[in-house]
Amino acid sequence: MELIEQISLVDLLLAASFIVILTGLSFLERLRLEKDFLIGAARAFAQLYIVGGILVYLFATRHPGIIVLFLIVMLAVATHTAVARQTKRVRNIYPIIWFSLIAGSGITMFMLTEVIMRWKPWYRPEYLIPIAGMIIGNCMNGAALAAERLTADIRSNRQLIEAKLALGASSFQASRTFIIRSIRASLIPSINSMMVVGIVQLPGMMTGLIIANQSPVMAVRYQLVIIYAIAFSVGITSMLVVYQSYRQFFTRAHQLIDDL
């Protein structure tokens, strides 16, 4: 297999001139985005270099314990990010999202490593880390979207929910519409991306494989496995989030809590 074309540090500096030119244009056009461009570019630089360093280390050690630890850190950051995005937080949102992300992405990763891909050994970091990253990232977005939507819907439909409770509905029955809506909302991005994948843009993983001289056929197969796995994991995660979250709005006696 041929080696991938190299990028030298000089090449990288030349690429940075994209940002320098853009910043200059921003100044001339008074977009007042100069600072944001520079900070954004610097952050991207630092973050990617740090991750690159960590990956070099992970690929070198190939120790399953350390790789799993890295996955746990990814999950923790994803949980924190999903929680931070909530404008109004459900009680127990941290454990709910933490558990759902672990379960949703865990089940999916298990099926990928044990049933579908069967890497030897299962923790091969070159495969496991990037694929787990894509799955966890999508689950994080799904969980955040589902929790946000459910909270907003329940808060703005108090009267309707209480009217249903008063007719003898259980908390589940009274929130059913909103449970369904928030799970749907969290899945729509996955469905949309399946609908348009490849039409305008080649997806990142496929692009990467093609650049790395893999046959497009293999790149396509990898990409399909990933988008199916992402849709599944997002669905499981957001269902788990929603089925645990709605309960936080009610007492055991099927009363809508006052202080939402």
Next chain:
Amino acid sequence: MKVVVDHISKTKQLRIEGTDHRESLNVLRDVNFSVEPGEIFTVIGPSGSGKSTLLRLINRLEQPSSGRILYDGTDITAIDVLMLRNKISLVGQTPIVLDGSVEDNLRYPLSLRKTPLPASFRSTATTHVERVGLTAAFLPRYSHQLSEGEKQRLCIARALMNEPDVLLLDEPTATLDPTTANRLLLTVKALNNALRLTIIMVTHQMEHAKLVGHHTCLLVNGTIVEQNRTEEFFAHPQSAVTRSFINGEV
């Protein structure tokens, strides 16, 4: 069935926007009364006196801070809450109709049960819409296209689908014009007569309490100022507060 409200108090926490500060508010203070089976008990009182809260406690949409409520001699907290809400049905202050037709609305309470929809559903639905002064022609109509008064009636008919023993009505006449309000009050009376339904009706309009009530109580600032047989209540008010409320001064 008899309903006893036994030394009920309710404190609510007021949340002040933008702070963590909570303020306690005594919404109900040591409220006592009992409602005999088959009677219409009316609760009157100014806005904010705790009338809605009182009904919500009886239906267990809220929990009292102290005291208990007995239904047929049993503390309501000892009864399965979903069953209780079938037996003691609350029709809220603002009529909330569900998406779909009038018939869909009437089907909703039955759809919550594990049992399949009874074959008699349509005839029961028709009976109940007619009871509240609508006709079978309303059944296929889209519920959001009803007038406020029609929605109010639909909500009562919907509550009746559960075949409750006790009906809790929160200001059923508040949004209605005098003619429609009077018709609704006649409906309330008829329901009480025809179904031996025990009714607790909240209103801030004295004439309405006077027209349908067997017993009436006045709630001011969360406290019952006076309660009596409705005729007596209005003919010989004992307390000065009642007299001024009757004269529209509270």
